[in-house]
Amino acid sequence: MARKTAPAEPITLDDSLWERVMEATHGAVAPCFQCGVCTATCPWGQLQDEPVNVRQLMHRAQLGIEQENGAMWWCTTCRACEELCPRDVPIADVMVSLRDLAWKDHAVPEGVSSVMWAMYWDGNPWRRPPSQRAGWSKGTEIPRFSPDCDVFFYVGCTPSYDSRSQKVARALTHIFGEAGVTFGTLGDGEPCCGDAAYGLGQHDYLKQIIETNSRLFAEEGVSTLVTTSPHCYDMFANHYPKDIGLKPLHYTQYLAALVEEGKLKFEKPFEARLTFHDPCYLGRANDVYDEPRAVLSAIPGVTLVEMEHSRADALCCGGGGGRMWIDTKAGERFADLRVPDAIGTGAEILVTACPHCIACLEDSLKQAGSHIRVMDVAEVVSAALGAGETP
Amino acid sequence: MSELKIVVCLKVVPKSEEVSVNPETNTLERGNARSEINAADMNALQLALDLKDTHGGSVTLVSMGPPFAERYLRLGMAMGADAGYLLSDRAFGGADTLPTSYVLAEGVRALQECDLVVCGEESSDGATGQVPAGIAEWLDLPQVTGVTTAQLLPKSRLIRARRELHGGYEVVEAPLPCLVSVRLGANEPRFIDFQRWDWALEEAPVTVWSAADLNLDESLVGLKGSATVVAGVAAAATAERRREFLSGTAEEKAEQLLERIKNWTRA
């Protein structure tokens, strides 16, 4: 592509910047040898003429050249690039670390500070009242957690407030009840896990959140912690200290175990052709591919078909890495690309297991005028058990 | 111009949705309501910090409130302010806007040097919006209220500000020293600068001033100094969305809708 040549400006190499990048990424940038596989695999390449040049971002980081602001904020931390990186560079972590440096340099884009303030004042990134956090149960009494519960149910911010995802949280309580699992929540006192601070790179604040929450969970005697969202699961599993006795599970892992142990049984058939969209924070980030499929396959009547791109090759919905809180222009949304994959399978229901995936996929399906429904694994299970809500 | 000195007035308010009315006593129950810095005051602080970024100088925070307000001043200092003054005295309690603006004005006066006072336009609890103008009057400063953006013209010692009007705006210039009040949502408050965090929490100067420290006449402050009394309080029906469904044909619904929005067609 013909590009105007910019007048050559002297490039300044800033050794201290290199040191900062090394420190911020815990040395993760160092092994990169500029092969460019990352740039080739980045989903942005399918949407933009000049795709996010991951290699260049990495290269500038290594050389200690000031980043051209902007590109580093595109990354959805989907980790598609990491799958093929021959040097095992945790590229998504490098991206969010570069954002962390942008915070320190007071060079963050518009809108992201407001998300942090929402977390600070309201305990959730959506600026919803903290006193209404338990409203998702719609009046159903949800037990307060005590250490003798089987599980601590961590609902999460989006499932607490987003009326669409609230259905998923309610479906889960229905399933727990059917499986005879005792569970409890912290009600209005449930804190935000900090995922948006991680994704948007505000890691100093994240550190405070983790410290406060770790103390709280220890005081409450939390052990097995089951989350609705893969994002919260990823936070607890990979960013919280290992020595506080936390055993985090995404609910699909927990349900797969219940099926395995025979505690969760499906008696009535649920006749439907389903396809499963792997959320990035479940699949590539945590290698949880089989559990949601095992749960779905245990339901009689279910036909599970795979999309062209699935498991480690699945395409991101576009909502990770804090992108749920940053505007993505029409025509540049990953979910728009994902929808034809789903339609191609002939499935009636596109199943996923993440509140952000649901929001992005439903949006794009509506836009495409498709009649495929989006359901969460929990909603399918709840419906198969009977008496579930229709989404 | 010598070093720019900006004072920002901050109020710590309870989160609105957590305040209720006790139906038996008809009094406000703040209970364990969480507190926050009044949202418009955050916009005021952001505007002040932007001016400091551009022109240098200092931003000093002044707040009237109970001792626990100190930690909110420290939060403001972590955002970029340089010093905080908490005007705190039991005698200040129960104040309406007349003594409130008086105490704040005396606090600003006691700082001796100030080029610009920046306030949020109104607080979410009292929602009177008259404290900024009151402070300006006590200090005999020109005022510009309802501002969304402001620039400083240091050579001519002027502030040029955009004021929101009903269905329009105006751009005004006011000489320093003066007071501006900032509209809610006028800008995006910057987040905490964690490089300042430890300093803000432990070392940053917060001075607590009582009525005696400011040499205030106690009969002019708090409940005693107030001109208005609250005759009664009640819960408004608007805390939750009413979800009132209109029925009938499209025409009938339009008619009912008209009844509900008639008020809005005037003014």
Added chain:
Amino acid sequence: MIDPRYGPQEAAGVWVHLEHEAGELASVSKEILGRARALADERQEPLTAVLMGSGVGGAALEAVSLGADEVLVAEHPLLDPYTTAPHAKVLDALVAERKPDILLLAASPDGRDLAGRLAVRLRTGLTADCTDLRINPENGLLVGEVTGFGQGILATIECPDHRPQMATVRPGVFQRPEPDASREGRVEKIAVELSEADRPVRVMRRSLKHGVDITQAERLVVAGRGVSGDLALLKRLARLLKAEIGGTRVAADAGWVGHDRMVGQTGSVTHPKLALVCGVSGAFQFTVGIQDAGTVIAINSDKDAPIFDVADVCVVDDVFQVLPRLIEYLESEKKKNGRSD
């Protein structure tokens, strides 16, 4: 207590400060005149209107036709356009001299600017942004009803010992009175002495045709997927309601509204007093952008649309069936009320 400039014994009369734009009385001032007339009748006192500006005398007779017994007209070039100091100076001198018992102003940007300043200068109480005004039958005091805590709490406020009892009145809460051309009243020209030194703040530019800043809009008409790009009706409605047009992400994506009008998490978080949302399903990312709205009215043909969970008034119907009729009604209302502004 802070000594008032005068006390209840000396005070008499109900005053209304009139707001105007280019010599035309503001609607809110007409509404206040209507209510003030009733208050004055109840107290059996005269109603005085104060008109300040330059070349505004023509509005004095209109104020009489709307209920004023007396209009004080203070004209001076430095009173136009409005800035705080000269207006406060003139009104303060008038009040101190004639000692009204009640002084009402508009809770508009200028009215609140002036009232807040004047109340302190007069060392008196001011009840701000009243949604109702009445006289307490027991003590004869003015009772102002106000909201606080994000409109969640109603309070009634009185000012027992300080005069004048000041209040600003929220636009739209009172009925505008029918003008009566046969009413008679006294128009008095007030001598005004002002110099440049009395006007520290200067208006450099003033525009009542504004650029879009929907975060500051008091009223919003919001378009969603359901309006299918047909914004003509919504724009007519917005003009009638003096509202801004906003849109969901779908509407902005499709170019039906500019991106600067997008409401929601990744657009603008707005704080209107009224939001009329049309054909919006109510995805969470949108609803966070209107959660601070005073009143939300939603029109959508899908009764299960989540927008109805966050609306005060819910209309399950076709936008294109409801709006034409609503607009028709509003237009005939407007005609009935004569020139509104």
